Amino acid sequence: MALRAPAFRVVKGGVTLDPSTCARRARIGSRTVTDLIDVGRVYAHFGDGATIVLQGLHRYWSPVAEMCRDLEEELTHPIQANAYITPPVAQGLRVHADRHDVFALQTHGRKQWVVYEGDQQPGPDGADGTPSLDVQLQPRDCLYLPKGVHHAARTVDSASIHLTLGARTVTWGDVLADIVEGSGADPSLQEALPAGFARNPEALAAEGRRRLQEAADRLRAADVADAIARVARGFWTGRVPALRGQLRQLLVAGDVDDRTVVRRRPHSSCAVSRHGDALEVVLGDRTLRMPASAEPALRMALDLSELTPADLSDHLDEASRATLVRRLVREGLFMAVDG
Template identity: 30%
Template structure:
């Protein structure tokens, strides 16, 4: 059972028998990899019984489920009521009639999947999400297509017959979806059956199709790696540099679109001047700080156990540990220190920040470990770090 995977364990299962170095050097963003190893622990991530429980007993807003059949998405009104509420009976009836049940971003509703995603985020430096597909026998959800993000496929039960086609000439951007009838899928390169316990990596831009195989329903998880590109980083660098280039804030010339001769001289010269200014004043460190802070803040909080700990109260001697896979950073200078983590920025005094940084680096702490003048600030900051999921208290 994969209850609390380490980053190495999570990635290792997906790419076995490759090492991380082999995977990132030879396969990542380049070519697909089918792992020949069958992993029994995949069944610990999600089961058919858990899917049954989610569909029958969980709150299901319209965005929590979708369906597809014979290569096409089903209209939402075929499995929802007129007010948008999911019609659970219609979902199951459509499944019985050959439609695939899709549970997008199920990690936000399932703790095991969420922890698995958090473990992978540190490996890829990118947001990670899951989409779950339950396909009835002798059916397929989608036709030949490519995804605009890299994916790992974890086959949990049943089997899928995979067809791998050619690659695009360049990696697609995130918003650059496959256009049926317009985009070339290339020639069929590989055909194989992915069985329960096996994993597959498919880079973005690699066309594929995966009809069901055999007489059992197929349950698989698609793990999406939502990378940020150098193009996005450079756009942020331009935006950040423009704060120090006043000319960047001026409106475009009124005759830019209408006076072609001037556009080739004066306006082109201004463009080159601004490009030179950006090259001179763009800051890698400032851009990195902005990207890093946004990445940390966007990570969903993991707060299991925090309510009980706060309800019981956290005493001076209570030992707290750092929760696995939670991202954070200390930011600011003298007199303006804060710790940034999912959903929050918590300010604190310089003295507390210095000691807290050291204690967190050691992996565990108690309030009694700190030598500070303001005990009220200490208690408030430590309790807030429990509330936002960075620190975990042992059950009393």
Template identity: 30%
Template structure:
């Protein structure tokens, strides 16, 4: 297991352990993760990777946007008629001072995907990335706040950051930032984020950044946390679907009384008092967890190869649970079910020890798994898991 997989937040911020950060900063205050190691994020991303994305993969708007002095550059300046991005025009506009924003790079760039998945697994939240390529001496966006937490990873160059007062406390996704209404307060701190350093900014914290005298590349990792408000909304939605009394009409004429009807208030209070007994968290939370797991789709390029060679698995084969694929075991009427991403595969109860061993994620020699089964029985299990795409045969040791 890599350092990123063990503690993604600590890895991003360059700290030994994330527990103190979670206790003191998460959701409440920004944090500057300083580092003298300028190569910390070298394997994550480079300008060469962005060039390859532009020139080889046929990217369309809005996967790439351009911003100049806080305002969007008209798309007619860098798109062909079929909405494809013109790499040469993007490069020219960048040279003239425009910031290039690459959205959703985690869907196209494997290191960014691994970063997102590692954070998602640690914090149980959806994640996304935006990559900002900013020319020297430029400001991409004016002071603003976000409706989700962000982790900024400075890949190349440096940026000057300013943290302001005046942002709202814990805004939700529907609380959109409006520059006409939301004015930045006083500058509370100003500092330079150097190559290899990271910054955590909680939702609602007003901030802005500008480059220094060098080109800057940074990743903004957004974390869309699941809130108590989300849990309440999901629980109420499930209850309304299940209990028709919540779907009854309000009394006729309730809106014409000129004030709050006392009977209406009393009835709503009575219903609210029963909510804690009526809501079914044992149904809602697993359903939400399953939706979250669906967000963690592994990107692999060997599914067909693995299936084609499944019949060749031998006692000497080294096998491993596929990284990034969740899995759990449940007992079903004397059998054992392996559950992953909404799918279930039943096995005889004797397979339980084999499955538990594989779910640890370690690379093991197929013939050395200690499960009390003979080789032929174990081979049937291994082949089934390979064909499901959950298990891989690897050359690693």
């Protein structure tokens, strides 16, 4: 698979090299693209001391994608992955802080890391700070860097490969933003400011305080549980489904009967909630709706690692349970097992 920018970049001394210095033109179908990775030029930059950065590995490299999905399932926070390949005696990025939590996993060689206390502003060369941690990572070592903590890493006598797992944590600020967004629909907040307000904004201060107090009262009365549920749903609906081998499953789904063995697809995502007489099943990029009567059978299927439709006989008749399992196979949540 040939990468296209920005899935790769090349960095040296804290500066990202112009993509044109490591990319080439090519025709894909009827279009000409200019951002296709030029492997030879990228290797040449590496030989000159540059770091190769592979971005978004969680999207296209199965081993990393599966690890990230498992970690997401456990944390229920989105996870992204990048790889950094640095030659000996070199530094890719200078001192910086990320806007998300980072787990740095050393996989090859050694790398020297310096980490500064959270409130320090050490500058890009670290001259204005004192490291609180100066450590060399070996293969299988892991370093946790909370968001906002300044850090830098460089190689000494060996090349290095490390993987970063970035946790884009869902925050209480996201919950508050959801509540505020809902409150913003209040008609009183859609009223225009008076004509000519910009010439004397101070005259509106008292009215502004009154309206702010009313908005604060509405925020205090908001249903926080509903807001958290909406934010949680945003996590589940934002996950890309794992559908490796799904073409074959689509071909055999119609043959599922009471004796067909099916298995939960590894790394698949599923969130089930009930709304009155309907069941909502979120599978990442799509949402299924089923009658609430299917809930006991569905939850039993999710609890089992492997089953046949006949195993659901306590909850559904033969035709209904076959229909349910066929749909779960078609949607990629379960897979029919060979043999």
